[in-house]
Structure formats: C-alpha cells, structure tokens
Amino acid sequence: MATLAATLSTAPAGAAGPHVPRTGFETSHGARWTTQPEEQAFLAAVDRATPRVRIDRIGVTRQGRPVQLVRIGAPAPERPQDVRRGNSVLFICSQHGDEPSGREACLTTVRNLAYAKDPATLRFLAHTTVLVVPTANPDGRAADTRGNADGTDINRDHLALETPEARAMATVIRDYRPDTLYDLHEYSATAPYYVKDLLSLWPRNLNTADAVHREATSLSKEFVEPAVQEQGFTTGVYGIWTDPETGEPVKQVAGDGQERILRNTAGVKGSVGLLVETRVDALTDAEKADPALNNKRRVASQLAALNGAFTFLDRHRTRIEAATTAARTAGYADRGPVYLGGADNDPASDDEVLADPPCAYRLDAGQFRRVESTLRLHGVSWRRAADGGAVVPLRQSMRKLVPLLLDRRAGYHLTVATPVRYCDAVIGGNR
Template sequence: MTFHVRSFALAALTVALTAGLMAAPARAADATTAPRTGFETSGGTRWTGEEEERSFLAAVDRASDRVALSRIGTTKQGRELALVAIGARPAATVTTVLLICSQHGNEPSGREACLTTVRDLAFARDRQTRAFLARTEILVIPNANPDGRAADIRGNSDRVDVNRDHIALKTAEGRAMAAVIRDHRPDVIYDLHEYGASPPYYDRDLFDLWPRNLNTDSRVHRESKALSERYVRPAAEDKGHTSGTYGIWTDPATGEPIRQVAGDGQERILRNASGVKNSVGLLIESRVDPLTDAEKADPAVNNRRRVSSQLAALEGLMSFAGERGPAVRAATSLARWNGFLDRGPIYLGGADNTPATPAETLADPPCGYRLDGTQFAEVKDELALHGVVAREVGDGAFVPLRQSQRKLVPLLLDARATYRLASGQPVTAC
C-alpha cells in the first residue's frame, strides 16, 4: 500500500512548479481557513518567519484535536524548542516516528516541509490518513535550531554544530532532542537537511543515508536501508526527483562510486546516534543549488523545488511507517531487549562500509564502568538524558552494560572512545 497525504503543501507546490504561482489549499472541509506558512503565502519568495511559525503551530493546535503542541526546551537566546505530537498515543501497537527538522539553521527546506506536514496530517479527512494516524504517532520538532534559523547560520547561537552534539549534549538543542528520544523511544528518527552540490559527481535532487555506525542492531540497520531504498528514494523519484547516497561521489558516466566525502559512522551525528539508540534512522538532504534556468532566474522557483523534494520523500517515509510498522516495532523492541542479554562485540570505530580495526573493537566488553565521584557529578545529567542507567556506589557510580542502551555505554565511558563523556574504569567481574 502506498501512503498518500495529498497535502495542501504538495498540491500547491506541484501547481507552483508548473504554473509559476502558489495554489490555494485544496483539501478538507475547512481548507479555506486552514493556516498557511509564510513560505506558502509568499509563493516561496521567503522562508517562514519566527513569529509566523509560532502563530501557525498555535493555530493548528487550536483547530485540530489530533495535535498536541508542547515546549521541550529553550535556546540560549530564549527561543522556544517545540514538539508537535499528531495521531495515536504511545502503545505496543503504535509506531512512533520522529521528524527532526533543520538542525542546521541555514538549511530551511526541511523545516518548511515539516510545518506543512503537521498541518496536512492535522486536517486530512480521508479514510486512509485517519486509519494511518490511528496506529501511528508522528512527533515533529519543526525547528531544531531556532537561533541558527533566525541568524541563517549552520550552528546555534554559539556557532556549535548541533548535529555534532548527540553524544556530549552540551547544547540546549541537543539536550532537548535527547530527552525526546529517551522519553518517547521513537521507532524511526528522520533527520531533514540540505546540501551544496559538486557537479557532475554529486548533484542529485536528494541524498539520504542510514546509520552506518557498527553498533546499530542488524535488524534496525536492515529496516533503515529499506526505508531509504524501497520507500524514500522511490517516492522522490516518482515525483521526478533524482536521488542517491549521501556522501558518495559517483562517476557521471557509469554511476559507480568513486569517492566518499561524508557520511561516516561517528556516533555524535544524529543519523548514527539513532541507530546506536535502537531506532531506525535516516538522513535526508535536498539540493540547495538551482537546477534549471528557471530556478537560476527566480530563487522562489528553486526554493519551491527544494521543499517539494522534501515533501515527496516524506510521502515515502509515511508509506514505510504505514506498511512496515509491525516489522519496525519488532526490530526496535528486539534491539532494546538484546541489550539486557549483554552479548557481542562493541565497536569504537569503523562503519558499515569500513571494517573496525582490532584496536577499535571491544571483542569481550567489560560488564560495566566505574566512575569516581568527580566524574559522575560531571556526567550524570548527560547519562540521564541519554537514558543510560547508572547505579550510585559509594561516592561514585557503576554503569552496567546490561541495559537497553548497552552499545551506547562504552561510546560514552570507554577511554578509547573518540567522543566519550568520561574515561571510566572498566569492570570485568560483576
């Protein structure tokens, strides 16, 4: 079954690309009063403003009983980090999907796609969407870096790349996302970005990539690749967009890979942290650069193509969640349960396309790590945000590997881990 949210946004953007203007919403009984983003009302000539975003989300929340809007944090400059929940409430038979939108503040198309997706799911009246939302919880962080978005910069107000903070959790933005992942335990985490092309080797409309970190459970890894290869890319291509693997340059004549420029297995990136934390993960990147003469002549045309490609890919995500929900829940549940079995190696390096060296492999991991009092005081809040269980012992703590986040623990506490929080003392006898 292919999932179709024939959204206000996607319908409007399709018309815009063919007629050069934005169409009015065309669905639902109250389509004439449904809120629209600043991007939509401007025909793509500008991105939705900060106050417009707040007003838009508040209006959707007021008008739809499917939606719950909450604050999950506040940035250094005092801007709200919001979470939107749509559809079913958490249960064993519900698939939870988390959208993380525009972690990089100068990559706005994902945010626009997320905002209109929130609205479209909130107001859709067709039977298929209602059935989908009865068994699926959609969580959306529409603007994961509002300070960066306001300044149109990649990082946050301290110029920190939020998408390199999913281990250290030093930023308000990273901490808020970690708490959502801990508390909601999403089955799927979908991370929306944009990229700059390098023609002719690296210039598709959309790139995506699954978790490459070797600590991703094999079932979760398999579902993540299926999300990419069987759903997201085909959905984008069905709408006329080209797609490929993020970080891989290809020969324009043969399509064969010739160079990897990004997309490694480092755990501090959300795409990989998702896999380590037992969620199916996917990074999506839309092309910023104009493609056609029309896009070069009119930035609004380019902007609309960027957003429409994100929306097309999101249709693939929704189809995946609707069709493979039970299989995905089984994969994530088993991955979490396997942590309590405390079996198998743990990797401090490598990726699914780069084998870990012996020095990067804990073939026989310790049963846990001992932190002294000073260490524990420094990292206990971060451990809690990660959902890692620590038992206070004396003036310090013991962090066992026998827990659902087993493969995360050494990445946080082993002295050989690149992005560790502390160098704990391995305990081999428990």
C-alpha cells in the same frame, strides 16, 4: 497509501480560506521562508483546531527561542507512555539553520495531518504516533547559519549533549523512544560527482542492530528513493561522490559511522534512522532568475521523500516494531562486541572493537557529577556507589552506547571511566 501521500503533499481543501492556517512560505508562493513569529502563529492555530495535535516546549535556546515538539495522533498522545510502541516516528527538521526546506515540509505536513479527513490518513493516525520538532535550531534559523548561537554544529552533539538544542532532542528520544527517526537537511552540490536532487543515508555505525540497519536501508532504497524519483527528481547516497559515467563511488566525503551524528545515534539507540538531504543549488536558468522556483523545488523534493517515509511506516509497521524491540532488549543479554570505530562500508580495525567488553564502568564521584545529567538524558542506567560515584553496567537497553560514552578508546567519550570485569553485585543496576 496513495490517498495518504496526496494528503501529505497537498494542502487540504479550503487552505486558501481564513480558517486553515498557511505558512509564510505558502503565502509568499515560495518567495521567502516562514519567519519564526509566523511559525508560532501557524502552530498555535493548528493546535487549537484539532485534538489530533498537541504542542510542547521541550527546550529553550541560548537566545531564548523555544524548541518545540508537535505530537500528532488520533487523538494526540497526552503522555510519553501513550505513544504507540513500535509505531512511532520522530521528524527532526532543520538542525542546521541555513537548511530551511525540511522545516517548511515539516510545517505543512503537520497541518495536513491535522486537517485531513480521508479514511487512509485517519486509519494511519489511529495506529501511528507522529512526533515533529519543526525547528531544531531556532537561533541558527533566525541567523541563517549552520550552527546555533554559539556556532556549534548541533548534528555533532548527540553524544556529549552540550547544546540546549541537542539536550531537548535527547529528552524526546529518551521519553518517547521513537521507532523511526527521520532527519531533514540540505546540501550543496559538487559537480560532476555529487549532483543529485535528493540524497539519503541510514545509520552506518556498526553498533546498529542488523534488523534495524535492514529497515533503515529499506526506508532509503525501497521507499524514499522511489517516491522521490516518481516525482521526477534524481536520488543518490549521501556522502559518496559517484562517477557520472560508471556509477562507481569515487570518494567518501561524509556520512561515516560517527556515533555523535543523529542518524547514527538513533541506530545505536535502536531506532530506524535516516538522513535526507535536498540540493540547494539552482538547477536551471529559471531557478537562477527566480529564487522562489528554487525554493519550491527544494521543498517539493522533501515532501516527495516524506511521502515515501509515510508509506514505509504504514507497510513495514510489524517489521519496524520487531526490529526496534529486539534491538532495545538485546542489551540485557550483555553479549557480543561493541564497536568504537568503523562503518558499514568501512570495517573496524582490531583496536576499534571491544570483542570482550567489560561488564560495567566505574565512575568516581567527580566524574559522576560531571556526566550524571548527560547519562540521564541518554536513558543510561547506573548504580550509585557509597563514595558518591557510580557503576554503569552494560546489561541494559543502552548497552552499546555505554562504552561510546565512557571508554577511553572511544572517539567522543564523555570521560575516561574504569572498566569493571567482575560485576555480580552491579548487573541490573538502577538509577
């Protein structure tokens, strides 16, 4: 896959000419980030250039900016059902508007995949569907703020889906069912404990199927980290302060098992999730004197990590498909516990485990009206009741998500539904 990695990290031949689009970041040599008008023109040019790319508007922000999805393949899939099951990846770029390096890496990767002519990339795209949301938080990017126009952290809204941005992403996850979900971010260092060039983290939520969890940790430790280190960058685990002398963890500051965080939501839904964070701080006197050097280093580390991700997608194709397929069909057996807390590095307490979950949850008419659209966006199935309410069975693909949405003990539930213990009439419910 060396040829494919080179394609992703290097602009195609002729990129300096008039026919191959370049981002504002590229034309300014890293002095500034790509503006949103430049992004729109860039993506439109790529879309016109090749049948490998299709672009959709999947949502609109409160301030009227489009949230877009780029579909890439050989050729690009026309419909969700054309996605290569078991071989699809979704890149979510810059959920936090003041973390732009992932967006720049995503934009250039879209272009390089679209224009590549080497056999390795063409073979890869013949077997893999690549989905990209280049700017997941357009209002935040325009304002250079972490949150969206309402100040909401979108990466804490993947359960309630109250923001238009999270709702757009949930629609893509529901319709395209990506097997791998890769989320690009940035972070500020805390010396001397938290200073690596690039950090990554898999789904820690305990409802993530074991095989999916194994593939996600492999993506992080066996592919992303080595690819980044090969380019001369340092790596570590996100959310853990580490003693620089002993290498032992000192404090967990983030990255727990919260189901509302995208990498954890991905795991609960059966996708191989990964969060990647590159360091924003200037590392040298030269970077302090010239912000362009700092910007270019941040984007370069993101591109190095993406190279590792694409190598993983190619080499673990069969394992990914087996893991995600098993995770998404396991719910139909309606067996096993559901975890309302804990993480893979923090065992759940007894009161955080539904050891014997109910077979369904009952929503009255008022509750159902309030949560119906959110359940639909998550891909949850239900059976309508005569009184206008609904019964949501656990025997479905989204089995482990249902209690997180409806059980009173779940930390971020949408509503408090009534557990149902006898479900002969509702198992296998439908919408």
